[in-house]
Amino acid sequence: MMRVGLIDYGAGNIFSILCGLQRVGIKAKVYNKPNDVASIDAVVVPGVGNFxxxxxxxxxxxxxxxxLLREGRYILGICLGMQILLEKSEEGEGNGLGLVKGEVKRLPTSLKVPHMGWNTIKIRKETPLFDGLPINPYFYFVHSFISVPKESTHIIATTEYGQEFASAIQNETILGLQFHPEKSGEHGAIVLNNFRRMIRR
Known part of the structure; x- marks a missing residue:
């Protein structure tokens, strides 16, 4: 049986992601101690809050x-959870996890911020994570900052909001989604189900 864990570090949004995972057959558990996630198959880093x-x-x-990454296991970061995978952020002090080289930048003040609501993504690289999605699928976003990976090859999808930004990234078994799949209806369920399949391979 797959062992999937959500890290509870006080950033909220745990319950909705748990429900989204359960809808596609992933029975995840919530963990709040590092040692507890040492032997699981995949980790989800949620997040709504401050970098x-x-x-x-x-x-x-x-x-x-x-x-876990050295053992070929998966890490999925969602929203702030994606941003924290990078090295640093304009939002404030402190180092990110640095699992993906790059930084997080603020959306231009000329735009309505946060970027909130439905928007399309443009798939830039073929990946099992997006299998079965239509062209330019819609997803739900709520964010004021964007991830800028150092390597453009890590960008697997982009979105337009005043400028083009990375709405999904992948570096081997590291996955990041700026949008909320758990709030994105059928398309979000497809992505989470694909995540389930990737873990099982």
């Missing part, structure tokens, strides 16, 4: 997450 606080709370998980 600095999240960075401080998650530093104690960095070593165990790096160990």
């Amino acid at each position: 600095s606080k999240a960075a401080e709370s998650l530093q104690e998980y960095k070593e165990v997450l790096e160990d």
Whole structure:
């Protein structure tokens, strides 16, 4: 049986992601201690909140997450959880997990911020995570900052909101989604179900 864990580091949004995973057959558990996630098959890093606080709370998980990646296991970051995978953010002080090289930048003040509501993604690279999606599928977004990976090859989908930004990234078994699949109806369910299939391979 797959062992999937959500890290509870006080950033909220745990319950809705748990429900989204359960709808596609993933029975995830919530963990709040690094040692508890050391032997699971995949980790989900949720997040709605402040980068600095999240960075401080998650530093104690960095070593165990790096160990999981060396063993070929998956990490999925959602919204702030995606941003925290990078090295630093304009939102505040503190280091991200640094699992993906790059930084997080603020959306231009000329735009209505946060970027909230439905928007399309443009798939830039073929990946099992997006199998079965139509062209330019819609997903639900709520964010004021965007991830800018150092390597453009890590960008697997982009979205337009005043500018083009990375709405999904992948570096081997590290996955990041700026949108909320658990709030994105049928298309979100497809992505989460694909995540389930990737874990089982």
